Amino acid sequence: MKKLKLVALGCGARTRTYVSLARQHLPDHFDVVAAADPRPERVRQVRACAHDPKGFLSFGDYRDLLAREKLGEIAIIGTQDADHLEPALAAMEKGYDLLLEKPVATTAQDVLTVAAAARRLGRRVMVCHVLRFAPLYQAVKAVVESGELGEIRTVNATEGVGPWHFAHSYVRGHWNDSNRASPLILAKSCHDLDILSWLMGDECVSVSSVGDLSHFRSANFPAGAPGRCTDGCPHAATCHYNAEHYLDRERRWLSLVWSGDTDVATAGEEEIRRWLALSPWGRCAYQCDNNQPDHQTAQFQFARGQTATFTVTAFASGRTLEIYGTRGMLRAGTNVEVVDHATGRSRVIQTASDAVTAEGYDEHGGGDFGLVSNLYDQMTGADPGAMTTGIDRAVPSHLMAFAAEESRTSGQTVLMSQFFIGTIPSTTAPSSDPV
Numbered sequence: 001m002k003k004l005k006l007v008a009l010g011c012g013a014r015t016r017t018y019v020s021l022a023r024q025h026l027p028d029h030f031d032v033v034a035a036a037d038p039r040p041e042r043v044r045q046v047r048a049c050a051h052d053p054k055g056f057l058s059f060g061d062y063r064d065l066l067a068r069e070k071l072g073e074i075a076i077i078g079t080q081d082a083d084h085l086e087p088a089l090a091a092m093e094k095g096y097d098l099l100l101e102k103p104v105a106t107t108a109q110d111v112l113t114v115a116a117a118a119r120r121l122g123r124r125v126m127v128c129h130v131l132r133f134a135p136l137y138q139a140v141k142a143v144v145e146s147g148e149l150g151e152i153r154t155v156n157a158t159e160g161v162g163p164w165h166f167a168h169s170y171v172r173g174h175w176n177d178s179n180r181a182s183p184l185i186l187a188k189s190c191h192d193l194d195i196l197s198w199l200m201g202d203e204c205v206s207v208s209s210v211g212d213l214s215h216f217r218s219a220n221f222p223a224g225a226p227g228r229c230t231d232g233c234p235h236a237a238t239c240h241y242n243a244e245h246y247l248d249r250e251r252r253w254l255s256l257v258w259s260g261d262t263d264v265a266t267a268g269e270e271e272i273r274r275w276l277a278l279s280p281w282g283r284c285a286y287q288c289d290n291n292q293p294d295h296q297t298a299q300f301q302f303a304r305g306q307t308a309t310f311t312v313t314a315f316a317s318g319r320t321l322e323i324y325g326t327r328g329m330l331r332a333g334t335n336v337e338v339v340d341h342a343t344g345r346s347r348v349i350q351t352a353s354d355a356v357t358a359e360g361y362d363e364h365g366g367g368d369f370g371l372v373s374n375l376y377d378q379m380t381g382a383d384p385g386a387m388t389t390g391i392d393r394a395v396p397s398h399l400m401a402f403a404a405e406e407s408r409t410s411g412q413t414v415l416m417s418q419f420f421i422g423t424i425p426s427t428t429a430p431s432s433d434p435v
């Protein structure tokens, strides 16, 4: 077996997860040989996963890495949402296949540009829609494919981001500005819309959506709260979002964003307090520069009249799914329950794994591991068109997200065939997703 060489463009939390899973579980399949990130400590963490740390090449910017001769087969694009397009195109031009973080890009035009470049250059692009590889969704897909539910008429899905996770990422953190990053329903939920599109196996024709930012606003800030939790907030003992919880209950979130001088694992209380006093994650959750909705619901109609609803909310944790078919129904949360309409009998498919915590987010229910385990076959299989999360399969979910955001902000139902006129040439409009 030929080992595939990986290069990492951006060494944030996601890239480090993938390279460390590859190192731990698939050392005969992959070797990471180079990485770029302006933060040297992050490059060092990726280097620690290399088989040959001495030969490993380190860069401060992905442009410098791409200026070198081609160093491997697969480039991991792990930069932030708004910085996927440029490295993705440049790496494909250089000859790399891509493991591309979602969202593919932050506008429909750019998503389609990446898809078109992959086709033109003959590159494989595996989008990190990790949920498709999670045991729970694999089990759901198998039931749908078996025909046991009959024809699918309705799907209801929810995604509870989790109150603390939402405050960390969408109020204080990287994704708190939909213009700088991307809208919540794209940034957080293109995964979930991808699952809807995958299960329906059909084209989405119209979308309407409502939702807003109701809680994490200055109107709700508790009287007397200072701008930073570290400045002696009178509500410290009762506020769920007190940033001082990064010191104890919520410490695991620190490692995703920590930029202190010492290793986050060994950083002491005083150092963390000093960091919180300056970093965005020390701010009062009611006094930030955030604009993402903290709850949003969208409804989708598909080509044969099937309907789906999707709710993303800060105020729940984990995902749920209901599928209503002409012969039976399915409920999925931790496990999968299938009920037959005619007999009323139900059966449960156990899919819970140790990777799934109470919040249901750790390693995306086994999806991160599933993605890395499938990476080799996806990149070397005979038919690039059969890639489970290939770029062409990722396009429909992204267009559904852009349409949902347009509907939420305009108050209008969006007809897909009209909304994307001028963006999608009619001959390349993505349609169903049979796999």
Ligand SMILES: NC(=O)c1ccc[n+]([C@@H]2O[C@H](COP(=O)([O-])OP(=O)(O)OC[C@H]3O[C@@H](n4cnc5c(N)ncnc54)[C@H](O)[C@@H]3O)[C@@H](O)[C@H]2O)c1
Pocket: 009, 010, 011, 012, 013, 014, 015, 036, 037, 038, 039, 042, 060, 061, 062, 063, 078, 079, 080, 081, 082, 083, 101, 102, 103, 128, 129, 130, 174, 187, 256, 364
């Ligand atoms: N697939 C999933 O389930 C999932 C989950 C969370 C996040 N994401 C997505 O993954 C992406 C990365 O997220 P993250 O949490 O790892 O973010 P992160 O901010 O931790 O990592 C991004 C990294 O890019 C680096 N960077 C910035 N400019 C660079 C440059 N010019 N050259 C090289 N590196 C540069 C930053 O220093 C940072 O280390 C985002 O698009 C995010 O939306 C996907």
